[in-house]
Amino acid sequence: MELKIKAQAGSFESSDVLIMVEPQPTGVGRKIELESIVMQQFGDDLLNQIHRDLDALGIDDIRVIINDKGALPPTISARLETALKRSAGLQAGTLT
């Protein structure tokens, strides 16, 4: 999947997550900024999950900003996928 533009998905509603993605030049790697209301307990799990999902999609160069309001893993994956599709122009959605 080729990322083209900045895009986001999700919300600040409770049990949801707002994820923003931004394409990066090749070789820059993944920059992941994570904020979560359950940072201390679940921050690492969350980060691992994001990496796994990006691995699966073969995305290596990206900036991801995550603001988590206690979302469960399936929600996080779904939000990430939507943000990426929007960035790639594969799905209509919101841009910042």
Add this chain to the structure above:
Amino acid sequence: MHNIQPNPIIQSLLKAREERWLNKLALAKHGWHVVSLQLNLPGYPKNNETTDLFVKLIDKQFVRFLKANILGKYKEEKKSFIDKAGDCVFYLIPAKGIESQELKELTERFEERHRLGRIIDLDVLDTKGKLISSGKSKKCFICDEPAHFCRKETRHPLEEVRKAMLEAISAYLEKERMQNCIKRFSSWAVKALLYEVTLSPKPGLVCRSSTGAHSDMDFLSFINSISALTPYFQELGWMAVDMQGNDMSQILPLIREVGLKMEEAMFEATEKVNTHKGAIFLMALSMFSAIRVIYKKRKFKAGIFAGTVQQLTKGMIQRELCSVEEGSRMTHGESCFLQFGLKGSGARGEAEQGLPTVMHHAMPFIKEAEISIEAINDKNMFAILAPVLLKIMSVNNDTNVLFRHGEEVLEELKKKSVSALLEMQRGDQMKYNELVEWCNSSKISPGGSADLLSVTLFLNFCQTDKGL
């Protein structure tokens, strides 16, 4: 793509949440702080009839809360909707009026002091689209740990949490419903008593314009007494809700205890004059029964109401009147029964037979005459209620009259009531005026009939109830 997209239900939920979020952002840009009300209900669907009612109720409470706390700054701008993410209300608060932080403190106070605050989620978004957070976390509905830990770790099965929440919401709604019912019905009990005494002129009875056959009480004695009785109707209502089981025969002593308190309050308010003893007996039973009906059947039904009064007082005459021995310490009611038998069973007899005078005479009379009790105003009150009183007087074996004046006078009073009613229905009030004059000068006061008029009025008010 690989399959990280969740099932369609969750997808539609996520879509709805995102739309909500974007709508909020758009509103915030127009100079509003946006407060959103929603429920923290896990599982699907996110809303049902119960949650819809609950959110409507919380909405009302929260609007009241906002108005009380930021008087004038909240103009009742709001948007209510239901989507896949459940019930939701957005409140739009002009940013000029209040700081978002202050608003957040208010919403937290509302959540904290609300019995179901853990289910209620109030978010504040400021005009820059920033979600205002206090850093505090809500406690789990099941245990006292922070809710989002329990959710992340699935400490409690989702279905368990959902069930517990829905049950708590139902119980809350039911309590609220009964609270409102009891308030409405007790106001009607009071209204019935007030209307009765206000009706003027009446034969021998205290009314607005006259003390009738009485010299020890007047209109204000009645107002004082009714005011003193007012709080007890709510007590009777709660008794009907809290009653365990269905055995009506055991509950009478409890109602009596409240009745005795009411008598004490009456005597204190009237300086020891008996204005309402019979009315207290009948209206206490009526209030209890009306609430019992609405509690059990969810809707008021006159027939079941009368049946309840009957069940409550079953065996009362046998127990309380038949066993009385002649002596000096008898009440009027007891003495009357001893002298006149069932004809002298008074309010007890009326109750034990399921209010026949009200149910079989007054109510059908009102129905046939197409009288609209709700339409009573100061001008038409006499025209509407005087015939009802006459109807009651024409059939009621009023022990107030029987006890003081004997059987002959009672029969004459009934006869005079019949003819006064007939004349009145032809548009002539002469006979009625003569009856008033006769009762006043002969000191005949049909207080028992007045009490039954109050019960009839109460019953009519109850029938208008929409059971909300």
